[in-house]
Amino acid sequence: MEKNRYGHILTENFQEAVGAWIKNYSNNIAIIEGERKITYRELGNLIIRCRKFFFEQGVKKGDNIAVHMGNHSEFIMVFLSLVTMGAVPILILSAQKKNEVRGIVRVATPKLYIYDAAVSVLGSLVAEGNKELKGIEKTIFTSMLESSEVEKTKEETYKEQIVPEDLALLLLSGGTTGIPKLIPRTHGDYLYNVKRITERLKLTQESVFLSVLPMAHNFALGNPGILGTLCSGGTVVICNDIAAMEIFSLIEETKVTFTAFVPSILKMCLEYRILDDGDDISSLQQVLVGGAMLPEETARQVDLVLGGKLIQVFGTAEGLICTNSMDDSYETRVSCQGQPISEYDEIKIIDSDGKEVAQGEIGELIVKGPYTIQEYYRLLDNDKYFNEEGFYLSGDKVRKLEDGNLKVVGRVKEQINRAGEKIMPSELEELIIKHPDIMDCAVIGIEDEMLGNKICVYAVARKNISLLDIRKHLEEAGIAMFKLPDVLRLVKRIPVTAMKKVDKEALRILEKEHYE
Ligand code: J2J
Numbered sequence: 001m002e003k004n005r006y007g008h009i010l011t012e013n014f015q016e017a018v019g020a021w022i023k024n025y026s027n028n029i030a031i032i033e034g035e036r037k038i039t040y041r042e043l044g045n046l047i048i049r050c051r052k053f054f055f056e057q058g059v060k061k062g063d064n065i066a067v068h069m070g071n072h073s074e075f076i077m078v079f080l081s082l083v084t085m086g087a088v089p090i091l092i093l094s095a096q097k098k099n100e101v102r103g104i105v106r107v108a109t110p111k112l113y114i115y116d117a118a119v120s121v122l123g124s125l126v127a128e129g130n131k132e133l134k135g136i137e138k139t140i141f142t143s144m145l146e147s148s149e150v151e152k153t154k155e156e157t158y159k160e161q162i163v164p165e166d167l168a169l170l171l172l173s174g175g176t177t178g179i180p181k182l183i184p185r186t187h188g189d190y191l192y193n194v195k196r197i198t199e200r201l202k203l204t205q206e207s208v209f210l211s212v213l214p215m216a217h218n219f220a221l222g223n224p225g226i227l228g229t230l231c232s233g234g235t236v237v238i239c240n241d242i243a244a245m246e247i248f249s250l251i252e253e254t255k256v257t258f259t260a261f262v263p264s265i266l267k268m269c270l271e272y273r274i275l276d277d278g279d280d281i282s283s284l285q286q287v288l289v290g291g292a293m294l295p296e297e298t299a300r301q302v303d304l305v306l307g308g309k310l311i312q313v314f315g316t317a318e319g320l321i322c323t324n325s326m327d328d329s330y331e332t333r334v335s336c337q338g339q340p341i342s343e344y345d346e347i348k349i350i351d352s353d354g355k356e357v358a359q360g361e362i363g364e365l366i367v368k369g370p371y372t373i374q375e376y377y378r379l380l381d382n383d384k385y386f387n388e389e390g391f392y393l394s395g396d397k398v399r400k401l402e403d404g405n406l407k408v409v410g411r412v413k414e415q416i417n418r419a420g421e422k423i424m425p426s427e428l429e430e431l432i433i434k435h436p437d438i439m440d441c442a443v444i445g446i447e448d449e450m451l452g453n454k455i456c457v458y459a460v461a462r463k464n465i466s467l468l469d470i471r472k473h474l475e476e477a478g479i480a481m482f483k484l485p486d487v488l489r490l491v492k493r494i495p496v497t498a499m500k501k502v503d504k505e506a507l508r509i510l511e512k513e514h515y516e
Helices: 002-007 014-024 040-056 073-084 098-108 121-127 131-135 143-147 187-200 218-222 225-232 244-254 263-275 302-306 330-335 425-432 467-476 504-515
Strands: 029-033 036-039 064-068 088-092 112-115 138-141 167-172 182-186 208-211 235-238 258-261 286-290 309-316 319-323 346-350 362-368 392-400 406-411 416-418 421-423 438-448 452-461 487-490
Touching (some): 029 040, 040 073, 073 088, 073 167, 208 225, 208 244, 218 309, 244 263, 258 263, 263 286, 302 309, 416 452, 421 425, 425 438, 452 467
Parallel strands (some): 029 235, 064 088, 064 112, 112 138, 286 309
Antiparallel strands (some): 309 319, 346 362
């Protein structure tokens, strides 16, 4: 049913699409990595070579292939080779470790595991004689791709027909607990998603994208990221060292026009730039920021300090993407995450009984649409995440503003219930970060027999600061008494996930292990 409904817009597949990019932009530079510049024509040849190698390894259409690599041009070759032959890459973040890999392998039973020098997880799993790895026939270290003898096979002999409904890739869910869930994205839906956000952000052949975030993540890969840049004939510049100095020098050297950050990386860049504005970053037009709550205080600095326009992206690997538009006013861009990229995205904001909330009220965002999944891959308890009508329950609390833009206020599960009063951590975090002695903070609810939840602030401070100081600061900001924090924990740093998002689950565990 649903396939038919969106059939008229989900028309593409990677085999034809990538072929067209290479043909249309053959002399443009597709990738810059250090001193190396790769044209689209060269990229095309590298993909053919890589595909032949995979074919010789017995890879066929429909095979799952674990890809566990850092930010290097080989990642792009491997990804494009696999999807153009109909094989299905499982994109594992390089920072993911044994436990996660083991869980993913168990569910997806990949035929090959491809890894590079940035990860060495499999080596240690093999050494342990791990049962879960029995399903994997082969492991491939990326240097094998370069040195292989692959000239014999004729490309045409294994060109399988691919249709838009075919599975193209498996992304990992952004959850911070346990084993990530696998997100099945099809050729048609993923390319539609890439195309819509590329149009929204008006990318062209002149676009130069600095890829800082892990390429295996949906944001850097396809929103618009690497694939949006390549489908526009632009250039992807690879950054494999997440350090502000490296980021700014690459922007100057390669005249980067846009990049994508999570808030923690943005903050690092802002702090650096305020101290050292030596690099010429005048080419920068757009700074995309998403993945986690961005305090307005930080958002307001972007245009001023970095010169490019802040574009907020509220995205999910499950599908739905909302983002600001280039023509949105400054006030809009700093205060919300804009609108869905497709007019076919059906969004509802519901209360805890599942009823839609009144305009302007906060509720949980649920969504159905042409590029949003209706089930996770091989998951038994899919019912937990989708309703009977096929809506994906995002677990995010949002508010629809009067102009139709969406504003994310936090995760449903993060809401603190203190003696019946409901508090969203983001409201406190936004205010606490304005305190001159606070460098970073995260608020969580901790269990309390009397109150249900207590409000606990984790903070990185410039100097010794007390709970009383924080409460005073919040009172001066005019906040309700019941929202004043009960506990302050000063820490050296706030823990982050493999995607460098604040890891509240890690804070909850820390709280249990250290303070209970
Ligand atoms: C607050 N929370 C946000 C935002 C995502 C582009 C950008 C991000 C992702 C991503 C992505 C947020 N403000 N601006 O895939 O293509 C939180 C929400 C959401 C979850 C999804 C993309 N943007 N989030 O972050 O699948 O809680 O995708 O449900 O990793 O991140 O995480 P993930």
